[in-house]
Amino acid sequence: MDLYRNLTIRQKQIVWAYAFLALPILFYSVIRFYPTGNAILISFQDWNLLGARTWTGLDNYVKLLGDPVFWQVFRNTFVYLLLGTPISLVISFIIAYHLDKTRFMHGFLRMLYFLPFMTSAVAMAWVWRWFYQPVPIGLFNNALASIGIPQIAFLNSTTNALPSVLAPAVWAGLGFQIIIFMAGLRAIPRSYYEAAKIDGVGWWTVLWEITIPLLKPTIVFIVVFSSIGFLRIFDHVFNMTTNNPGGPLNSTKPLVLMIYETAFDSFDMGYAAAQTVVLFLVLLVVSLIQLRILRDR
Amino acid sequence: MAVVEEIRPSSDALLKTRQPKRPANMGNYIRWLLLFFGGIAMVTPLAYMISTSLKWPHEVYNLQLIPNEPTIENYTYVLEDGRFYWWFLNSLIIATITTVCNVIFDSLVGYTLCKFRFPGRYIIFIAILSTLMIPTEMLVIPWYLMSQQFGWLDTYWGIMFPGLMTAFGTFLMKQFFETVPDDFIEAARIDGLNELQIWWTVAMPLVKPALAALAIFVFLGNWTAFIWPLIVTNSVDMYTLPVGLSSFGDEADVQWELIMTGAAISTLPTLVVFLIFQRFIIRGVVMAGLKG
Numbered sequence: 041m042d043l044y045r046n047l048t049i050r051q052k053q054i055v056w057a058y059a060f061l062a063l064p065i066l067f068y069s070v071i072r073f074y075p076t077g078n079a080i081l082i083s084f085q086d087w088n089l090l091g092a093r094t095w096t097g098l099d100n101y102v103k104l105l106g107d108p109v110f111w112q113v114f115r116n117t118f119v120y121l122l123l124g125t126p127i128s129l130v131i132s133f134i135i136a137y138h139l140d141k142t143r144f145m146h147g148f149l150r151m152l153y154f155l156p157f158m159t160s161a162v163a164m165a166w167v168w169r170w171f172y173q174p175v176p177i178g179l180f181n182n183a184l185a186s187i188g189i190p191q192i193a194f195l196n197s198t199t200n201a202l203p204s205v206l207a208p209a210v211w212a213g214l215g216f217q218i219i220i221f222m223a224g225l226r227a228i229p230r231s232y233y234e235a236a237k238i239d240g241v242g243w244w245t246v247l248w249e250i251t252i253p254l255l256k257p258t259i260v261f262i263v264v265f266s267s268i269g270f271l272r273i274f275d276h277v278f279n280m281t282t283n284n285p286g287g288p289l290n291s292t293k294p295l296v297l298m299i300y301e302t303a304f305d306s307f308d309m310g311y312a313a314a315q316t317v318v319l320f321l322v323l324l325v326v327s328l329i330q331l332r333i334l335r336d337r
Numbered sequence: 338m339a340v341v342e343e344i345r346p347s348s349d350a351l352l353k354t355r356q357p358k359r360p361a362n363m364g365n366y367i368r369w370l371l372l373f374f375g376g377i378a379m380v381t382p383l384a385y386m387i388s389t390s391l392k393w394p395h396e397v398y399n400l401q402l403i404p405n406e407p408t409i410e411n412y413t414y415v416l417e418d419g420r421f422y423w424w425f426l427n428s429l430i431i432a433t434i435t436t437v438c439n440v441i442f443d444s445l446v447g448y449t450l451c452k453f454r455f456p457g458r459y460i461i462f463i464a465i466l467s468t469l470m471i472p473t474e475m476l477v478i479p480w481y482l483m484s485q486q487f488g489w490l491d492t493y494w495g496i497m498f499p500g501l502m503t504a505f506g507t508f509l510m511k512q513f514f515e516t517v518p519d520d521f522i523e524a525a526r527i528d529g530l531n532e533l534q535i536w537w538t539v540a541m542p543l544v545k546p547a548l549a550a551l552a553i554f555v556f557l558g559n560w561t562a563f564i565w566p567l568i569v570t571n572s573v574d575m576y577t578l579p580v581g582l583s584s585f586g587d588e589a590d591v592q593w594e595l596i597m598t599g600a601a602i603s604t605l606p607t608l609v610v611f612l613i614f615q616r617f618i619i620r621g622v623v624m625a626g627l628k629g
Contacts, residue, residue: 050454056532057453061461064446067502072468075479082478135375138368145369151615152376155383158607160561162579163600167382170389170593176398177593179385211379216622223623261626272472275563275579282586296474296564303478304568316475323472 083313100314117295124270128210136221157215165279168208198291205292209276224258260334389597397594411598424581432559438501439555447510468504495569506551513547550621578603
């Protein structure tokens, strides 16, 4: 105790700071940094959990590049991204734009749009699966049948399954994006709109010359945030195609599901780790490209 | 903070001052109606989930939203079965403990990085921030190996340990502690409080809204977390609600009214919490979204 008392105020601060940070530093080292390094290390090894770990160099990556399933999965992952991000961006902007101009029962409408965000993907996957069922059961096909349209095989078709799995993911994320957009819209100073009004500028010009340019930070945030979400899609796919995860015929399988199956069904840890490294690189590159493009414009 | 604070006053001001009584505008009616029907469409899956969970088996396929003879039989059946009871309890315990840990540690780290001057401060901040870029999926394999080695598989600790602190929360709290004036902390120091007391009794009460926003996010995230609990649990009693719900598998073997009841049990708590604290949660989402 004497030792502590003799320290200067500045030295005492250092002691306190490291006392506060001791546990967190340990946590981040052991639970974040060590596993990151470990994942990269395992990606250069061949290991099925039971046998010996053998060093194989780049074999896992070479195998991945030659694996047709990987390329199918890679394509699917980008289809999720390229469909999901623009669709949810446009829908949530349109809703937020109009909701922002609505005063009557504003809070109630906002609640309706936000509620799906508070749900769990697994629970909602069951609800949507039920909607997609064929006629005596599913809501959508019953609705189609009642107006005389032939049935649609939502989840059992290689072409329809991916959009069908994506729909609930977009649906659940809309509320969050709408709220963020509305906050962005409220932050635009009213004086800009008043000036435009005095100049007699039409609403379309106001939208493109004032609203959207000033919303740029919000748009960048939403695009990057939702892209990361769609590139990492897993819960919805796994739970809507349970009989044959990622099916039919791998048509809905995203990268994370391939990782899960390689690691925890086939226990091919090295190969799975190589896939996670690829996922990391994809996320990094996509985010950087988006930040680059959207910041410049 | 500045952005967030602007939102409320300006919206209230708009309500009062802008165009007291404009003649009814057709366009506004149409806008409202479209938004209303859009909103109804958004909650349709939730409405059907709840409606089906209140139906007898023979009514499930008639697709009416209001059951003819509503029943809570499904709920008693599902809860008496015991599995959902455990899954609910597991999810609740795990989400609660994780939330408390995040609120304490993220704010402690955020506070330290914000208010203390010490060598290594910048490096530690950057190091924590950089973990935001590492996807969880990259870490699950090493976490699994670690859990296997230390016997954490199939335990609460095993499910919880990866999420006890988050870089997102730390960053969020650091941003908010910037709004706490240094004078307050200096004054407390002169009053003879030690640093731990200053953090807890002076700084923490000043960032309560941010703590609440963090708590909501962490709780919701852990309540709905799926991939890691799926990997780390293997006995039915240790499942969380999402893992349990997922375990029913094939839709051919499923009784829809029971699965909808299960889905409702895992969804209703967060929906009810949202309905009670709506304004507050939405403000929290905006704060976390814009700051984090």
